[in-house]
Amino acid sequence: MRTETTVELDALIREWEAELGPDVLAQARYQERMRVVRFLLGLVMPLVLVVVWLPTGWAVALRERFLGNTSWWGTWAVLLVILLSEAVLALPFSWYFDFHLENRLGLNRQSLGGWLLDELKQAMLAIPLQSLLFLALYAVLRLLPPRWLLPGFAGVVAGFLAVFYLLQPVFLRLKFKTEPLDDPDLEARIRQLFEKAGVPFAGLSVVKAGEKTARSNAALVPRGVGTEVVLFDTLLEAMTPEAIEDVVAHELGHKVHRDMLKLMVVLGVVLVLALAVGYGVLRWAGTWDGLQGPQDVATFPLLTAVLAWLGAGFQILLNAYMRRVEFAADAYAVRLTGNAAAFEEAMRVLVKQNKTLPQPALWVERLLYNHPSPARRVQAVRRWAARQGTSSARP
């Protein structure tokens, strides 16, 4: 028997799908399938790295060449070479999913050369950083007695998370130019929203994304003691000021609920456990064929494979948690703005711009989505609004 809820959801999905039209809907379905393919390939890739480095004896030869287990410079060099090889192996996949697929979906606005240059810039920052963090991990593995390993892992993981959290705005600005917003009316609205939420406002930047992609996005990033709003120009062009307010209010919901901090703590605990499991696997499997156990930098490809597989399994559990967090931020947004109709408008624009399915297959949503489907989000918001009597007009 169909309940009232599923009937309402089905009606919403049909309405949005009709609005997208058959061509865009087919593209959205294709994007959905590719999401699954990408997840599966993400499990195969680390295995390719293991096969390239270990049975060939290249990892042991590389470690010998650079004296990777006796000199720290040597360890660092081995890590850099293996991380570089990983980036090179992953390049065709990145090209396929981030460039070719975006072209087929009509969302890319960049030339191949421009895209490659961006990839190169990001790799030039990410690879040295990763290599230093893994170097710290080998210091822990080699210098600490076994009972101090867990606190050692925790230290490395904390450093890892802090560096990548703080560098988020840098990575964003590496790819996109930003400029201050020249719209006093919108800025005043957003400032008011921040005051209502009790969050210190540190300005509003526009990301010039439109020259590279048709996708749109928004985020809050730390700036000094305050919080800066970062909006894609593609979003500004397509949304009404009221819808933009709801998007920013959703992000404020995350801020007020301290979701980033909670996520970091959860991620931190999981990464420490993953390192402990990785250590166990290397003690068991890391002594074959010239390998010398967890302290041996030649076993690094195996460690990254274990971390990647545990990470993928954990991602599925984390997604379930994240979807609840997203619903809570939506509820907060609608309470803050009192404008559920504008939230619905924002979701409608995002579905169109990013060519997202209003509702993917249930199993895909459960496994791979860290946000609830757009249709479910709108349905939930309609229900809260009806309960609070704030359904369409601003109070």
Ligand SMILES: [Zn+2]
């Ligand atoms: Zn969110």
